[in-house]
Amino acid sequence: MDTEVDPALTRLKGVGAQLAEKLERLHLRQIPDLLFHLPLRYEDRTRIHPLGQLRLGQHALIRGRVVNTSVQYGRRRSLLVRVRDDSGEVGLRFYYFSAAQQRQLQPGTAIQAFGEARRGATGLEFYHPEYSAADDDGALPAPSGTLTPVYPTTEGLTQKRLRQLMEQALAWMRTSDELPDLLPASLREQWQLPALPTALDFIHNPPPATDLETLISGDHPCVARLAVEELLAQHLGLRQLRHQARAEAAPPLHSQGGTLQQQLRASLPFALTAAQDRVLEEIEADLARPVPMLRLVQGDVGAGKTLVAVLAMLRAVDAGWQSVFMAPTEILAEQHARNLTAWLQSLGIEVVLLLGRQTRRQRTEALARIAAGAACVVGTHALFQEEVRYQRLGLVVVDEQHRFGVDQRLLLREKGRQQGLVPHQLIMTATPIPRTLAMSMYADLDFSVIDELPPGRTPVVTTVMNDAQRERVIQRVRDACTDRRQVYWVCTLIEDSDELQAQAAEELYTQLTEALQPFRVALVHGRMKNSEKSAVMSAFKAGETQVLVATTVIEVGVDVPNASVMIIENAERLGLSQLHQLRGRVGRGAADSYCVLLYRPPLSQGGKARLNTMRSTSDGFQIAEQDLLLRGPGEVLGTRQTGEAGFRIANLQRDQHWLPAVKQLSETLEREYPDMATALLARWHPEGLNYGKV
Known part of the structure; x- marks a missing residue:
């Protein structure tokens, strides 16, 4: 099989340089890119809703006759079109309209529209709905036979235009052999996955009875088919990196007696x-x-x-x-x-x-x-x-x-x-x-x-405290210093700004210096010179200072066995992996060690779950599994490693149950279908894995 060559979107009718530029903003360059651009949600335009049965907030397809058209003057000028059917009446309101539009929507005109029923000045109103007026024969478009997709879009690119392009792309897929199915039929059958054209047709044009919840969540077999293919391409790319590395030569480092x-x-x-x-x-x-x-x-x-x-x-x-x-x-x-x-x-x-x-x-x-x-x-x-x-x-x-x-x-x-x-x-x-x-x-x-800790590691007792109990926390710090123990007090902010973090740490440093006299308090943060940071850390390690106020620069690897208390400000804002890393800075000596997680109410459900996990376990693997559930793989792996933003369809958190199958599939493809493996990589990573280049 030849490596697949993706045709440019400019092959589609109506796609010139201007429209291609807008599509490029969505990273859509080739027709397959468009086909793999999945809907965010769906609208039901398969049946006409009687106007008298509309509910507030309902998205609905309606049909009736215009009974009145008028220009309204309030805070903003608008065109109000009143539409009636046998069951009731509703308003269509347009803030941007033309004289031609006003002439088109005269009383007696049959009209069909789709939008959301919202509360307006005249009762239920549809704001800027998509609509069609009757043609010269008085005919209106028939309701759709399938649910209508709503796609991620960009400025200047309407849903209507995207749907028209998608219809062309699907027609191209059905008649062209340029988008081959790159999973062998035997493997698709083994894993109960539909063929690629079947999956794409279904996702872009689902029948009315479709379980939309599974389709939107990605749990539907048709979405799984695409996610598995993308995960497979990514796995094949990493295996290719491995093969390339294994093809290199390295010096055999033979022991000279050790x-x-x-x-x-x-x-x-x-x-x-x-x-x-x-x-x-x-x-x-x-x-x-x-x-x-x-x-x-x-x-x-x-x-x-x-x-x-x-x-x-x-x-x-x-x-x-x-x-x-x-x-x-x-x-x-x-x-x-x-x-x-x-x-x-x-x-x-x-x-x-x-x-x-x-x-x-x-x-x-x-x-x-x-x-x-x-x-x-x-x-x-x-x-x-x-x-x-x-x-x-x-x-x-x-x-x-x-x-x-x-x-x-x-x-x-x-x-x-x-x-x-x-x-x-x-x-x-x-x-x-x-x-x-x-x-x-x-x-x-x-x-x-x-998977084993050295003997003598002291378990760290973790407590969760409301910020209102700060005075009790300061007393605990004072007691630790009196016992000749040292303390980390970590200051965190949700804003990703060294300057703001440093400012907050400096304010805390000033407060604690006053509150903890005569004990010595030191400060380290990301905006200090390296020589200054080193001097502060060396003094703390030598026991010359008792309390170290720090930003998360001390998250990884800092080793001071005499430090037995870790206070973490705004702990509810940090991920479990980072909290676990910070807690690991204490408990390195023989003294009883404590970690206090200070939070500011109200706690979100996720924040509450993270703090409870920290309080209940010190097992890093349990914490990692919980982190995966609560915050996804980016927190567990680090965003620079995951390439998570590079996934178009797959979601590691949602699709992790497929990963063992993906591993097996990649081995089978490499061994038995190498051409398909090459074509898969070309489809999903035409320029190579973005984090695998040198």
């Missing part, structure tokens, strides 16, 4: 958990192969992912290769650099830190050490900028994958390409991901889970 690993493990005051050992074995098996490792390591907050990553990096160093550790924020990168230095300095291993805002001298020195072959490099996205040169990059570790996106880690892989070899990649996330989502969104990666 000397460095053994030395580090011997120096630790604790043993690795069984889960850490198991995942490390999986990683080492990958590193020994001459193909690039692509492995996602998932583990709850505090499960010990960083130590596993460092042991993997030692495997690379032991084999004579460099390794890189990429973190999403400069604060976290600096912390990782400190931890790695503390672990590796006694082993004689050099750790270099590279950040975007270092001084020119620091940056020049770091770049020179990296080019000279520094064994371990830690940094942010600065690691794959043009001037960075690696000598022998064998392993890339990416922390909190969802904060970067696939394209950025692929860029780092390209930075390490040398003599036909690319580095191995280890991806880590502390955001637990439901297995169904992992199968779909990380199909280009192998998957490991550290």
Whole structure:
């Protein structure tokens, strides 16, 4: 089968440059794009409603004769057309009208109209309804035989025009072989999915008896048919990325007796958990192969992912290769650099830190050490900028994958390409991901889970408190400080503005500084210079300050074992994953630890459900499943990773039960119907997966 070539919309009658530009605003470029542009809702124009039986708010098709036409003068000039049938009378009101329209709608004229019955100055009125006046023979259009679709549209593009174009597109589909069904009949039958033309015909022209609730919600088999095809194309694209990566060569990192690993493990005051050992074995098996490792390591907050990553990096160093550790924020990168230095300095291993805002001298020195072959490099996205040169990059570790996106880690892989070899990649996330989502969104990666916490982790007691109880919360903070414990107080705002967040944090800092004397309060937020943030975090970690007022810059990875209380302002506004990450900053030492979720009433149903979930469980996987139900996959995976905006029809939250089938279908298509797999990708991703490019 040849890869499908989508015909341009300009092939349709009436689509010139001006209309094509409007359609482009809706991302409609080809006829199949139009066919996959699904209705938002449907209107019932299949029967005439008697005027005397109309109800307020009802959308209805009506028919009658004009009994009076007049121009009304009030706050706005309008044309009022009174229409009567045997059962009653109703008004049609137009605020925008022409003299020709006024002449057309004279008393005695038969008229048919569709609109919403609303309360008006003369009783029930239809405002700017779609209407047809009788032709010269006195005839009116027959009611529709199917429900009428209402589409997402844009300025200057009417529903009537869209429906006309859709009728042409459907006629093209029925008579053309340019939109083939790309699911084999045997697989459609196995999964009880209709053929593509059947599904599209039904969705755009559903019969009157259709269960509209299932059609609009996406639970109807015809919508599922399209969603499955789109999910399948996305899954095939990720598998293609995986195949492309597997076709590359990577340096096999053979253990030289594991000397460095053994030395580090011997120096630790604790043993690795069984889960850490198991995942490390999986990683080492990958590193020994001459193909690039692509492995996602998932583990709850505090499960010990960083130590596993460092042991993997030692495997690379032991084999004579460099390794890189990429973190999403400069604060976290600096912390990782400190931890790695503390672990590796006694082993004689050099750790270099590279950040975007270092001084020119620091940056020049770091770049020179990296080019000279520094064994371990830690940094942010600065690691794959043009001037960075690696000598022998064998392993890339990416922390909190969802904060970067696939394209950025692929860029780092390209930075390490040398003599036909690319580095191995280890991806880590502390955001637990439901297995169904992992199968779909990380199909280009192998998957490991550290599902055990190290012994000695203190359970965090979570309480939910009304903001009116703030004085009690401040007293709890004072008590913790008196007991020589430290406290995080996180200030959040729903507005995505560093400036507003910083302003709110500064106000809170001022209040707490006064309320908590003589204890020392510090402030850190996103608008501070990196050197200032580092100084504040270092002082807090050293115990020089007791309370840290912060925005969510401390969400990921900050490790202060003496901090035992976490206060989160406006907790109802945050997603479960973010709340869970913040709570994970405490409970890292031996002291009893607490998380207080402060909220401002009234609570929405979703807010109440999130806070109750946080209070009832500390299991990251349960929280992730609940997050998926409450807020959808973007919150669980991070919007930059999901490509969620790229889905035209599929909805990961609604369609997750299809993902196991999609995985099986993709394997079958690749193996038995490779031409169909290629054509599917061309249909849904003609320019490639938007987050898979390098």
